[in-house]
Amino acid sequence: MMGNNIVWLLSWCGVVVAASPNDCGGNRFAPACIEPQLVATTADIDDLPNHPEKLLIDVREPSELASTGQIPTSINIPLKTVAAELNLSPDAFEKKYGRKKPTTSDPIIFSCRSGVRAGQAAMEADKLGFKNFSNKRSFNTGNLYACCSVSRMSIATYEEVLDLPNHPEKLLVDVRNPDELAETGKIPTSINIPLDKVKQAFGPETSEEAFAQQYGVAKPGLEHYLILSCRTGRRSQMALEA
Numbered sequence: 574m575m576g577n578n579i580v581w582l583l584s585w586c587g588v589v590v591a592a593s594p595n596d597c598g599g600n601r602f603a604p605a606c607i608e609p610q611l612v613a614t615t616a617d618i619d620d621l622p623n624h625p626e627k628l629l630i631d632v633r634e635p636s637e638l639a640s641t642g643q644i645p646t647s648i649n650i651p652l653k654t655v656a657a658e659l660n661l662s663p664d665a666f667e668k669k670y671g672r673k674k675p676t677t678s679d680p681i682i683f684s685c686r687s688g689v690r691a692g693q694a695a696m697e698a699d700k701l702g703f704k705n706f707s708n709k710r711s712f713n714t715g716n717l718y719a720c721c722s723v724s725r726m727s728i729a730t731y732e733e734v735l736d737l738p739n740h741p742e743k744l745l746v747d748v749r750n751p752d753e754l755a756e757t758g759k760i761p762t763s764i765n766i767p768l769d770k771v772k773q774a775f776g777p778e779t780s781e782e783a784f785a786q787q788y789g790v791a792k793p794g795l796e797h798y799l800i801l802s803c804r805t806g807r808r809s810q811m812a813l814e815a
Contacts, residue, residue: 600692600693600696601696602691602692602693602695602696602699611695613682613684617682618644618682621645621646621682622645622646624680626679626680627679627680627681627682628648628672628675628679628680628681628682629644629646629647629648629681629682629684630647630648630649630650630655630681630682630683630684630694631643631644631647631648631649631650631684631685632649632650632651632652632655632683632684632685632690632691632693632694633649633651633652633684633685633686633690634651635649635651637686644684647684648670648671648672650670650694652685652690652693652694655694655697655698656697656700656701659674659675659697659698659701659703660701661674662674675703677701677702677703677704677705678704678705679705680705681698681703681705683695683698687804733800734760734800737761737762737800738761738762740798742797742798743798743799743800744764744790744793744797744798744799744800745760745762745763745764745799745800745802746763746764746765746766746771746799746800746801746802746812747759747760747763747764747765747766747802747803748765748766748767748768748771748801748802748803748808748809748812749765749767749768749802749803749804749808750767751765751767753804760802763802764788764789764790766788768803768808768811768812771812774787774788775792775793779792780792801813
């Protein structure tokens with residue numbers, strides 16, 4: 574197991590750095606194109622119990638929630654039914670979900686596994702006239718709180734990644750394969766250690782000298798501040814457990 578000062582990088586952070594208009598696919602809420610201020614933070618989610626006026630809609634399938642658990646205060650509306658459900662009458666919506674139907678100006682947060690479906694849901698809501706929403710992405714939204722409550726683990730924000738050049742004490746490790754980086758571009762200040770090499774790289778078999786020679790940075794200790802990055806977060810979690 575790695576040390577405690579580890580955060581997961583939301584998948585959009587790495588993508589936005591190299592995003593181009595052509596990556597949007599006509600959807601300005603797509604992970605590669607969404608404006609940072611439209612992305613809900615972990616603090617926003619933690620504070621939802623104090624803000625009943627904000628509605629968190631998880632657009633994953635019920636089978637996914639059965640595997641990961643439900644985010645507190647959220648309701649589940651699978652992506653394929655988002656448009657229809659947001660078109661329900663206020664009475665029908667409240668009867669079905671136990672929450673008041675949001676008005677077009679009420680804040681809505683859409684959540685899924687990687688952000689793709691959340692972005693599609695936001696586009697559907699935008700078409701219906703809803704104008705106050707955010708997207709939430711994480712490696713595993715259902716287990717977000719369990720992970721964040723252990724030690725000092727959390728989710729890295731867009732702002733934190735942008736500020737990494739000013740914090741050399743923080744190490745960003747991208748655990749994707751080199752061919753993936755060739756397609757999307759390298760996140761500034763990051764080093765690339767593919768998932769299948771993480772255990773060896775951080776283990777005793779790799780000396781500090783060998784690590785520095787191979788990756789160009791000092792080998793982090795157990796208390797070093799690490800940010801693990803991949804495409805959806807699944808490999809970041811696996812790297813943490815390596």
